Amino acid sequence: MFDSLSERFSRIFSGLSGQSKISESNVREAMREIRTALLEADVNIEIARKFCDDCLEKALGAEVLANVRPDQMIVKIVYDELVALMGPIETRIPFVSQPPTVILMAGLQGSGKTTTCAKLARYCMRRGKQPMLVAADLKRPAAIDQLEFLGKQLEIPVHAERDHQNPVVVCRNAVASARKQGRDVVILDTAGRLAIDHELMDEIAKVANATKPHQIYLVLDAMTGQDAVSTAKRFDERLELDGAILTKFDSDTRGGAALSVKAVTGKPIKFIGVGEKLDAIEEFHPERIASRILGMGDIVSFVEKAQEHVDAEQAARTQRRMEKGSLGLDDFLNQLDSFRKMGPMKQILKMIPGVGSALKDMEFSDADMNRLRGIIHSMTPKERRDPENIEASRRRRIARGAGVDQEEVSGLVKQFVRMRGMMKQMSGLGMGDRLKMTQAMARMGGEGGGFLPKVKKGSTKYNPRKPDKKRKRRRR
Known part of the structure; x- marks a missing residue:
């Protein structure tokens, strides 16, 4: 996700490297370039400005330690500010002592909400939990079928009531059923919309009031950029979110949503979707993401x-x-x-x-x-x-x-x-x-060596059905 931003940061810091002493003008110029890079990455303009101002203030007031290059000090300051911008975050789900733990999933259509419900169930299973999925999206055609298909893949129960058109009743019945079956996690897949409207908000609010979920997560599409941030803000005003799950994190997007959600809404990103498979979900760790942005890798993950x-x-x-x-x-x-x-x-x-x-x-x-x-x-x-x-x-x-x-x-x-x-x-x-x-x-x-062979584009493949021109013809 952060490839272009990481490359921009790398060029900015390489311009500072090799200098025994960095002047105030050098630092200010670097911060201007960083602000431009953040804006191009679709980071909220106010956040980008405050981020650079904080970095500049700390950079000008920092004392360069012995055996530490000035450019390394700047990188450390930017790293610390990136971590502060996205965190702090308690990544793990706080499971209740008296199950089931009820998790309500909200989001707009196309954000990957239903698949994320299954991914979250897989995450819980890896931690020894027995989840149940609840098909509470009664608006979208085939939403129940999709969730049941995902449930079969995970071999876990899916609570669905095709005769009911009231998601409040379905969710309330699902929690009671999970308690009887000994299921310790209930994940509610609520209905999405193409845009935020009063009907959507009223319906989700009624489900939340009826089930009293322990966690409410908003599923956001990382590819929507600042629209994802404004969506999170409006959902939080009505539902009091506990966090967000950012999908399509492995896509070629600019990454502004990941850097802006926490700062704008005050709600953390709890998880990120990093692929299509059901185990392609990761906890969101600000320090690891900051390390990736600055090209320092993520050895812990x-x-x-x-x-x-x-x-x-x-x-x-x-x-x-x-x-x-x-x-x-x-x-x-x-x-x-x-x-x-x-x-x-x-x-x-x-x-x-x-x-x-x-x-x-x-x-x-x-x-x-x-x-x-x-x-x-x-x-x-x-x-x-x-x-x-x-x-x-x-x-x-x-x-x-x-x-x-x-x-x-x-x-x-x-x-x-x-x-x-x-x-x-x-x-x-x-x-x-x-x-x-x-x-x-x-x-x-x-350079064409190492992990994989250097594959030449346009190379002629051997076709076993066609005779090799170099092979000698048989004598008749």
Whole structure:
């Protein structure tokens, strides 16, 4: 989401780096550029002005510490102000001691509210809870069908009453049913509208009064920018929101809503939707988001995702092979599959400090991943164990089997051998040196080496149905 803003900040700070002393005029100019960058990111104009004024005041009054460059002090000040702008936030859901915990979900149509209800249920399940979804959207056609379909995917009950047209009755009955079934979380999917109107507000207010929800979350579309902020403000005036959930956070949007919601409404962003899958929801941590904006990665979120999706025993076996320098392409493929479970490859690699900027011009599509898998699967087990011993004739055979050019096979083998050597060196290093080595591998990847083969656009694929022109014709 913050790619363009992060690049602007990077250029601004690089202009300050290398200077032994930064003048007041340099700082003021940098703050003017930061304000412009924030406005272009669709941040509220008053918030952008106050943010830069606060940064300027602290920057001019700060004493530069020994062994700390002046530009690093500016980055630290901007980081602290970004965290303060978006926080503080209590990210976890306060589950009640006497269940069920009732969560009311509100939002406009098209914001992803129904899918977010299922994502939130999945989030609760991962924390040992037994949620129930409630189909209280009786206005939108097929809304009940959609929620029931999502409930089947999660294997949890969905309370729906197709004969009723009163959402208040449906929600009240659902809470009573959840209590009887021993369900400890009830998520109410209320009706949305194409725009805020009195009928919408009255209906949701009646549901809230009848069910007395413990948490009320507003689902906002990150792509709507400042419209999302004004929507949150109007909903909060009527419902007293406990927080917002920002969807489509992985989209190519400017990010102004994420930076403005808390400051304008006083209500925090609790969660962010980072993909289409039902487990693609994350807690919103201001310090981690600020770190991503400033290009410093998000190593904490990376580790959390790895703990959820990576098999510990398999990772231990891979670690032992890496230390011995005997890592094979099968191990490499298993690692890539683990990365894919964690989320989109480029999104995950951006969490590693210093890697995101190195990979900004690279694309990691499913087609590229399948292409890579095709090359490796076209090898024999021995070739996957010892790829450096694959001679030219074998590379031609592998290329034909995978439907790629021979140069791609050679590039993959060469890159993997280099990466394996670097991984062996990493096993004996400390955390700081390992991080530098990871960044070096990312830069190598940006040059066409490293994690993925350099796929040439427009390359001719091998078609097994057509005869190879280079193949000798059979004698009749």
